[in-house]
Amino acid sequence: MKDTSLSAIPQQLSGPRITAVDTYDIRFPTSRELDGSDAMNPDPDYSAAYVVLRTDAGDGLEGHGFTFTIGRGNEVQVAAINALRPHLLGRPVAELCADPGLVSRDLVGDSQLRWLGPEKGVMHMAIGAVVNAVWDLAAKRAAKPLWQFLADADPEWLVGQIDFRYIEDALSPGQALTLLRRGREGAAGRAAVLRERGYPGYTTSPGWLGYSDEKLTRLAEQAVADGFTQIKLKVGADLDDDVRRMRAARAAVGPDIRIAIDANQRWGVAEATEWTRALTEFDPYWIEEPTSPDDILGHARIRNAVAPVKVATGEHVQNRIIFKQLLQSGAVDVLQIDAARVGGVNENLAILLLAAEYGVPVCPHAGGVGLCELVQHLSMFDFVALSGTTEDRVIEYVDHLHEHFEDPVRIVGGHYAAPEAPGFSAGMLPESIATYRYPDGSFWTADGAAVQAVVA
């Protein structure tokens, strides 16, 4: 939806302002190839509720951000972003980029919209899209990729970007400052290492539930040949199938490659325990999303029961407060941040700091549309200027849809190469937007499926 109310904004002589907040419903027909199929999501159409912040700065720079969804409901997500527009239109660009935390707090604190959360669900994801667009613009104006923009920032300023409300019992501003100051020691050397060899990744491409055993085996062998040291399999629909697929995957990759398994919330606590134990002979590295992302104590019980198999979760964890409790209760071995699920960079900084405080490795969720492009920046910042290590840390990689991005991820020898272009790598190609806009993009118009869906 285009905004045309610019003339209503009082213009002052204080520099450029946000002049438009344009949103787009973009959907890719991925369900037709069973790409992305898992036990809970059998037919995803990978989608983005996409937002562009435009300014009158005359420098050609825009802020791009998005939330990932899997098809139906993407229009609801777009509507949620549209509801935030009044907070942004007319705002001075310099102020916005100097303190993204200010707009983050304004959006989270909207006294009426807050009722739709608070800090969870569609509205919070919309805030994440907008906040990430602000960071994209800020990093572009600083002419740095976001990871470097964050790594170069003063620790005091970074602490000021974080909302400590509800997490201060686990992480105080003083503790955060200590972690960030410590993280700065040796940062320049680690940035050089990062540029040289990248950040380790793992691939989920072999393991979608809808793939045949032959395709699974072929892609698993390819993953090892490509330099990955970890792959992931979707599980949880049928135990006999999972035993057979795990056996095939282990045979394909050998004993030294880590195989993570992912149930996408399919189970209750008891079933998660039994099912994971039934696959233990194939040495799974972690069980991901064994149950509801809200069940903190359930994760703790599962973790106790399935050790030494690790428990991982986070891609559907709604905010820093749940992450805090997962850590406080010893419920997880691996924390999986998502760049577009919580309230954007500011909240993910809080989560990275919580993980650092508790000494739990962060292995981000990615894939979907553009999630790899975004989240690599957060892990790279974490390596360079916070945790200082990539040990037992890997970013998920899925080889889908990168061709639609202006600055797509580059994988070299199983590692994410450090982005060099300024910004958050969020920009989608204009022709991709024109083709896959729903329901009026050229793909959907020609396809006819969208029209039928609307009529139905």
Ligand SMILES: [Mg+2]
């Ligand atoms: Mg997952």
